[in-house]
Amino acid sequence: MREIRLKTRxxxxxxxxxxxxxxxxxxKDVVALFGDLGSGKTVLxxxxxxxxxxxxxxxxxxxxxxxxxxxxxxxxxxxxxxxENVAEFFDLDYENYFFGNGVSVIEWADKIxxxxxxxxxxIKIKRVDRNRREILLITHKRKLDLQMPxxx
Numbered sequence: 001m002r003e004i005r006l007k008t009r010x011x012x013x014x015x016x017x018x019x020x021x022x023x024x025x026x027x028k029d030v031v032a033l034f035g036d037l038g039s040g041k042t043v044l045x046x047x048x049x050x051x052x053x054x055x056x057x058x059x060x061x062x063x064x065x066x067x068x069x070x071x072x073x074x075x076x077x078x079x080x081x082x083x084e085n086v087a088e089f090f091d092l093d094y095e096n097y098f099f100g101n102g103v104s105v106i107e108w109a110d111k112i113x114x115x116x117x118x119x120x121x122x123i124k125i126k127r128v129d130r131n132r133r134e135i136l137l138i139t140h141k142r143k144l145d146l147q148m149p150x151x152x
Contacts, residue, residue: 002144004137007128014040014133018047021121021137024144025052025103027073030117032109035125040133041107042079044125048105049075060107066092074102080111089115 008014025031031048033041042060049058052071059067060079069075076097083089089112097104098117109116119141126134137144 001141002139006135006137008040008133008135010131011040011043014043014135015047015050017135018044018049019051021144022048022051022103025073027101027103028099029103029142030098030120031103031105032113032116032120032122033105033107033125034110034122036127037081039125039127041125044123045075045077045105045107048103049077052103066097068102074100076100076102076104078104078106080106080108083108083111086112086115 006017008017021031025048033044035041042058046058049056049069049071052069052073052075054069054071054075056069058069058077063082065079065083067077069077078092078094078097080089106112106116109122121142121144122138122140124136124138128134
């Protein structure tokens, strides 16, 4: 397990962090996002999508639970905010996404944490104020180049 901590000072920087991370993602990667409402999880997913070459606008899939996007690698964007219990997650046939041909990014991953794969990337986002975020990236059995360049 390795960790990297960084701070972003704007939505643009959070998107840029997502783009930089996307450059290192491969099919079957699972990125679990943790953070309160309004912490910037969807903004980060927008950056990951941009980094994967997705031109379609990424929005929160709160009412559909999973949105699929086509880029250099498919992006499977889960938003588990509205699920009531783990059984709803199991009904999604999630393993086909996690172990398929794309990258799975899960908002509200804390709702299913015991069922996340051992090899994954956790990102914990904390809102400091309207624009600033503290981000903790933790790799679990997944190697990344954690020397992220400046977000400026």
